[in-house]
Amino acid sequence: MHEATLILPAPAKLNLFLHILGRRPDGYHELQTVFQFLDYGDELGFRRREDGEIRLHTAIAGVPHDSNLIVRAARRLQQEAGTELGADIWLDKRLPMGGGIGGGSSDAATTLLGLNHLWQLGFDLERLAALGLELGADVPVFVRGRAAFASGVGEQLVPVDLEEPWFLVAVPQVSVSTAEIFCAAELTRNTPAIRVCGLPEGGGHNDCQPVVEQRYPEVRNALNLLNKFVPARMTGTGACVFGSFPNHCDADKVSRQLPATLPSFVAQGRNVSMLHRKLEALVQEVNA
Ligand SMILES: C[C@](O)(CO)[C@H](O)COP(=O)(O)OP(=O)(O)OC[C@H]1O[C@@H](n2ccc(N)nc2=O)[C@H](O)[C@@H]1O
Numbered sequence: 001m002h003e004a005t006l007i008l009p010a011p012a013k014l015n016l017f018l019h020i021l022g023r024r025p026d027g028y029h030e031l032q033t034v035f036q037f038l039d040y041g042d043e044l045g046f047r048r049r050e051d052g053e054i055r056l057h058t059a060i061a062g063v064p065h066d067s068n069l070i071v072r073a074a075r076r077l078q079q080e081a082g083t084e085l086g087a088d089i090w091l092d093k094r095l096p097m098g099g100g101i102g103g104g105s106s107d108a109a110t111t112l113l114g115l116n117h118l119w120q121l122g123f124d125l126e127r128l129a130a131l132g133l134e135l136g137a138d139v140p141v142f143v144r145g146r147a148a149f150a151s152g153v154g155e156q157l158v159p160v161d162l163e164e165p166w167f168l169v170a171v172p173q174v175s176v177s178t179a180e181i182f183c184a185a186e187l188t189r190n191t192p193a194i195r196v197c198g199l200p201e202g203g204g205h206n207d208c209q210p211v212v213e214q215r216y217p218e219v220r221n222a223l224n225l226l227n228k229f230v231p232a233r234m235t236g237t238g239a240c241v242f243g244s245f246p247n248h249c250d251a252d253k254v255s256r257q258l259p260a261t262l263p264s265f266v267a268q269g270r271n272v273s274m275l276h277r278k279l280e281a282l283v284q285e286v287n288a
């Protein structure tokens, strides 16, 4: 990482609710959700190469180099731009995999924006979000960097201005496959569409939660534990569960009461992604 010339965050997201409205003929699900970013995430380092090679120097156990979303995002951007430049990339992985907090998708988005900057491509967010959607349904929101009400398969985004509470995120020690939950016969797919963009009255619900609770006792236990202190909900297709607090101190107090078998972290909800804050600061530095 110390050889990197550009270091950027890849923040986590929460799905504050997740309604499944139906299934499309291609198997993807129509959904409605609200995404908010956390001020906690992975960190990526980049350095330009002149020989066109894309080299990720940090391995993730179980993910081959060429399947890593970081490498796939870099190659896709390279191809789209027709550039002969390449990159060395380093990753400080902090987000749990299969946690429903979007780690892989956020890494991909940071790669698209980071290399767009490093290679001076000048692609706008619209174009980068379209490339991101080819890599995963959750990538566009990370590319756009604004808390959003999402519909379609998660790619139709309307920015929303939410409160920015502190969240306690508990991390059950299990990885949940998004595809497995969306394929589940018992998943309900008939929540009526809400018409106003934002949080529904009562905060909505997560249709994936009952399915995951049934199949993964670790997630059920985490919800039971957290529910003793605060109304708890699962994010995305799990495994992480969260509750919100008005300040850091209250969230921290509860986190210290959770058993050692259930790791957790405290982070603030953010309407503007840390990635975009950092890139805007870089651009201002250059212009100063
Ligand atoms: C559950 C969410 O995390 C909510 O933010 C996302 O919708 C999932 O986004 P993601 O992890 O980027 O998902 P992808 O990598 O595109 O898809 C993983 C798998 O989830 C299923 N999938 C995903 C999104 C969607 N709207 N409908 C689906 O049915 C598909 O079976 C797909 O094979």
Ligand SMILES: Nc1ncnc2c1ncn2[C@@H]1O[C@H](COP(=O)(O)OP(=O)(O)OP(=O)(O)O)[C@@H](O)[C@H]1O
Residues within 6 Å of the ligand: 060, 062, 063, 067, 068, 069, 070, 096, 097, 098, 099, 100, 101, 102, 103, 104, 105, 107, 108, 138, 176, 178, 236, 237, 238, 239
């Ligand atoms: N850079 C990466 N970081 C994490 N996972 C990656 C990466 N590249 C590829 N993957 C693969 O993607 C899978 C999903 O990872 P991810 O951490 O994004 O899950 P998630 O938090 O459940 O995502 P989402 O909320 O988008 O469903 C992993 O199990 C892994 O096989």
